[in-house]
Amino acid sequence: MSVTPCGFTRTPEQGLARLRWADGGWAVEGPGREEQELHALRGLEVEWPAEQVPLGGLLRLAAAGIPLTAESAAPWVPAELAALLTDRDWLGHAADGTPRSLADLRREEHSVRLRRLAHPTGRPKISIVMSTKRPGMVGAALARMERQRDVEAEVLLGLHGVAFEQVRAAVEGCSLPVAWVEAEASVPFGEVLNRAAAQASGDYLAKWDDDDWYGPRHLADLFMALSYAGADVVGTTAEFFYLEPLRATIRRTTFASGASYPSEVWADHIAGGTIMLPLPKFQEIGGFPGLPRAVDLEFLKAAQQAGARIYRTHGLGYVLRRGLSDEHTWQLPLAHFLKVAANQWRGFRPSLLMEAA
Incomplete structure (x- = not known):
């Protein structure tokens, strides 16, 4: 396992500290601090030496999620x-x-950009599996898949009570390879996903929800986290929600109980629409449970029972859409999301990492 941002703190307790080159290495000004203690800082201000020096130690801090800044380079x-x-x-x-404060969010976005630079990865072959009952959503979902950067993707589409003719134009207009299966509306949701996933030819399988928004580096960031954490299963926080009836965006950083809901941690809970894992591990777990609801939850339980380690990475590249509660397999009233909101903004206000998806 490489250096990871595990332990990243969303709200820092301290301000900026200085990072200097001293005695042959990069050192933080002040009393000696362990790397994990640096997460309490807002960030590190880099002071450059006159001569050229190795950047490995600085990049290690970036890989650990520490926000770095400099007036000049x-x-x-x-x-x-x-x-x-x-x-x-x-x-x-x-x-x-x-x-409405943006301070913590902008700091975390900066941290993620630095992590991407410090954790270079290849171009993994990823099979994206999506089941849909809403033909009108398919075109937009495929367009978001097409935007994915630094991955080689294919689409596995499960048409759940939907005839292919209803989505033919969207599928044939997609630049990615698309395989599809039709299933009767009576077939359980999990079984539809499995029928679609059976056609996977990639090295990794990623679950996708038809009505949510995904940033263009969503899959690449998942693969990055899978790689640096050495996890078996990876996913993001379910952190940003767009509440359509209220035309508002909320961000949650705690559970309804008030317990912290951090990213960059080993966890038993990740957003179901962001589950990704190696295809052989998916097959070893036994695929998705053939259930009409709670498929993601039961899959993660089965993964843990099979000994899989689950890692939760940042959720800045993912926004869940929520309308009336009966429109979703995850049924919670809108009041629940307002209760857990740490931030709330009018309109569609995702993280900048979404690049206005």
Whole structure:
């Protein structure tokens, strides 16, 4: 397992500290701190030495999720890293304690961008499996899959009580390979997913929900987390919700009980629409349970019973759509989401990492 951002803290308790080159290595100014203690900082301000020095220690901190910044970059710093370090827009947001505050979110977005640079990955072959009862959603869902970067993707479409003719135009207009199966509406949801997943040819299987939004690096970020954590199953937090009847976006960082709901942790709960794992592990677990509801929950239980380790990464590239409770397999009233909201904004206001998906 490589360096990971496990333990990332959304709301820092301390301000910026200085990061300097001293005695042949990068060191944080002040009393000696363990790497995990640095998560309590808002970030580290880099001070460059006059001479060129190795960047490995600095990149290790970026890989650990520590936000790094610099007023300028030394001429020998690679351009991509220099651009990230000198992008200080995130520092312009003050934590004012209001539901509309963006300070913590912008800081975490900056951290994720640095992680991506510090954890380079290849282009994995990923089979995206999606079951739908809503033909009108298929075109938009396929378009979001097409936007995925740094992966080689194929689509496995389960048409649940939907005839192929209803989605033919969307499927034939998709630039990705699409395999599809038709199933009667009476077939359990989990079984439809399994019939679609049986056609997978990728190395990894990723579950996708037809009505949610996914940022263009959603799959690449999942693969990055799977790689650095050494996990068997990975997924994101269910953190951002767009409440359609209210035309509002909320972000939750706690459970309804008030317990913390962190990212970058080993966990038994991940967002069902973001489950990803190696295809052989999926087959070893036995596929999705053939149930009409609670498929994700029961799959994760089965994964744990099979000894799989589950890792929850950041949820900034994923937004769940919520309408009236009877429209979703996960049935909770809108009042529940307002209760758990740490942030609330009018309109569709996802993370910047969604790139206005």
